[in-house]
Amino acid sequence: MINVAILGYGTVGGGVADVLFDNAKTIAGRVGEELNVKYILDIRDFPGDRFEAKITKDFNAILADDEVRIACETMGGLKPAYDFTKALLEAGKSVCTSNKELVAAHGPELIRIAKEHNCMYLFEASVGGGIPIIRPLLDCLTAEEIDEITGILNGTTNYMLTKMDREGSDYDDVLKEAQANGYAERNPEADVEGYDACRKIAILASLKYQKTVNYEQIYTEGISKITKEDFDYAGLLNRNIKLLGMCREIGEKKYALVAPFLLEESNPLYSVSDVFNGILVHGNMVDNVMFYGRGAGKLPTASAVVSDVVEAAKKPGKPSEIIWSDEALSLDSKDELEFKYLVRMKGNPANGNWEKVFEGAKELDAEIIAGEYAFVTPLMKEGDFLEKYNSLGEAIKFIRVK
Numbered sequence: 001m002i003n004v005a006i007l008g009y010g011t012v013g014g015g016v017a018d019v020l021f022d023n024a025k026t027i028a029g030r031v032g033e034e035l036n037v038k039y040i041l042d043i044r045d046f047p048g049d050r051f052e053a054k055i056t057k058d059f060n061a062i063l064a065d066d067e068v069r070i071a072c073e074t075m076g077g078l079k080p081a082y083d084f085t086k087a088l089l090e091a092g093k094s095v096c097t098s099n100k101e102l103v104a105a106h107g108p109e110l111i112r113i114a115k116e117h118n119c120m121y122l123f124e125a126s127v128g129g130g131i132p133i134i135r136p137l138l139d140c141l142t143a144e145e146i147d148e149i150t151g152i153l154n155g156t157t158n159y160m161l162t163k164m165d166r167e168g169s170d171y172d173d174v175l176k177e178a179q180a181n182g183y184a185e186r187n188p189e190a191d192v193e194g195y196d197a198c199r200k201i202a203i204l205a206s207l208k209y210q211k212t213v214n215y216e217q218i219y220t221e222g223i224s225k226i227t228k229e230d231f232d233y234a235g236l237l238n239r240n241i242k243l244l245g246m247c248r249e250i251g252e253k254k255y256a257l258v259a260p261f262l263l264e265e266s267n268p269l270y271s272v273s274d275v276f277n278g279i280l281v282h283g284n285m286v287d288n289v290m291f292y293g294r295g296a297g298k299l300p301t302a303s304a305v306v307s308d309v310v311e312a313a314k315k316p317g318k319p320s321e322i323i324w325s326d327e328a329l330s331l332d333s334k335d336e337l338e339f340k341y342l343v344r345m346k347g348n349p350a351n352g353n354w355e356k357v358f359e360g361a362k363e364l365d366a367e368i369i370a371g372e373y374a375f376v377t378p379l380m381k382e383g384d385f386l387e388k389y390n391s392l393g394e395a396i397k398f399i400r401v402k
């Protein structure tokens, strides 16, 4: 029997206990041994809970217990998750986590510590919730030169954008709805400003490059400025709007960004709706590979954590195979990337100088808002676009077109 501890009995931690208990037979068959949840660490009490007897407030008891070989860190945040994880790995216990904040901030260090102590630091659930993406990237796409990873990596914002697209709802209304449904936090900043997606693309980019992509270096724009009128313009172009996290390699240049994009119907990410996530990986041999599923939620995320537990349980004493060095990877400026842009303008198209500034731009031939017009630029470097855009007198906003 292999003993497991769960750190943090919140939504995901509760899901991990449920998955390990409810799928115990199947999991034991795959590991070749039974897995037993010996401890659940939480500062709260859970009277009447089915796992009440396992709940403890004493982290040191878990750390000192030689029978515990694997811990699931489902606390989230950096403190005390970082210290607990480090201590567990130093004690030779594998740690499986859903904590993208910790992985993005300290992943390479924790992987190194795991290797030094012949155990594993695994984080399948940190990106894309229940979608298998980390292990496929590391194990199955190893023959590929991957030149682009683009993903809808945040379920909350995808739910909101889907509602705005389908129901013509306002941003503020869909945010309230997302909060009422338990998707968005009371402080929704991490989701709506793109910080969550940024950490996830930083993890994927770091795994792709095997070096550290600092999430603070990634240009990040969220959805808080997207309006229902933007969707009306998108509709005229037969497109919808999605928040994408993207890393792209062109020759020696390496880029990453998070921003809302207008997507056309033929893009596989176009139909990723509601709280679902989708991750499109492009390799030079395999072409596009799409990973799709529930990017958040109790059981899907817990399932990914437990898949890591199974991996660690099957390979006792084997160090992490993940290559992610703490050498910093310097990203190139996103101003070198090429996109088309939808530009919204105040005034009358006949009086503006937009056609001269953006040679080849095409005006949208319907009036969405009185006193306003819009056009789409040709494909151009973001730096050139911004220079020209900033020279336009009456510009309202722009959205990138993919």
Ligand code: HSE
Residues within 6 Å of the ligand: 129, 153, 154, 155, 156, 157, 183, 191, 196, 295, 296, 297
């Ligand atoms: N807030 C995140 C989301 C949770 O909405 O996708 C999963 O990381």
